[in-house]
Amino acid sequence: MRKTCILIFSLLFTVFVFAQKKLPNTKIGKNETEITSFILADDSWVLGGQLAYRIYFKKNLKIGAGGLYAANYNYSPIQKNALGYGAAFADIMQFIGHRQKWSLGGQMGLGFYKSRFGNTVKIKTGVYYSISGNYRAIVSRRLLISVSPFIGFRKFHYFAQILPENNPGLIGLRLGIVF
Numbered sequence: 717m718r719k720t721c722i723l724i725f726s727l728l729f730t731v732f733v734f735a736q737k738k739l740p741n742t743k744i745g746k747n748e749t750e751i752t753s754f755i756l757a758d759d760s761w762v763l764g765g766q767l768a769y770r771i772y773f774k775k776n777l778k779i780g781a782g783g784l785y786a787a788n789y790n791y792s793p794i795q796k797n798a799l800g801y802g803a804a805f806a807d808i809m810q811f812i813g814h815r816q817k818w819s820l821g822g823q824m825g826l827g828f829y830k831s832r833f834g835n836t837v838k839i840k841t842g843v844y845y846s847i848s849g850n851y852r853a854i855v856s857r858r859l860l861i862s863v864s865p866f867i868g869f870r871k872f873h874y875f876a877q878i879l880p881e882n883n884p885g886l887i888g889l890r891l892g893i894v895f
Contacts, residue, residue, distance in 0.1 A: 752892030761789045776811040803827035803844035819850045842871045860894040
């Protein structure tokens with residue numbers, strides 16, 4: 717399943733890179749909204765979506781904020797779990813080149829996670845952050861499609877016990893639209 721997903725996203729990325737129109741990037745120097753779906757992989761699958769709004773700060777820099785929601789799909793022989801995960805984050809994006817199709821981005825914010833231990837469900841909170849390399853395909857004068865491989869991190873603890881649970885880096889891929 718992972719190989720199939722990686723193959724599909726690789727083919728989409730290749731199509732976006734080589735099927736570009738020579739339109740100008742109309743988002744240079746303007747505010748933007750990005751809606752993105754993503755898939756992450758570690759010991760389980762994480763599927764979700766996010767919304768980010770960015771304002772123009774400097775010629776090659778945009779800052780903003782957003783939120784995300786995802787579900788961990790953990791398949792075990794005993795029980796099947798789909799637990800919710802969310803975060804509110806600050807966002808920064810540094811563009812490369814004069815057409816601003818390539819960029820580096822980062823997000824950091826407060827996350828929450830529902831975990832299940834038997835019949836008990838607990839809410840954990842902690843820090844969410846991610847770094848990404850982004851490519852934007854210019855589809856029309858008002859619409860861009862964004863493809864972003866990224867690494868995300870989640871660090872949570874229990875409210876009562878303060879026991880750290882560190883999740884190693886989650887490797888993932890985002891696919892979204894920018895308008």
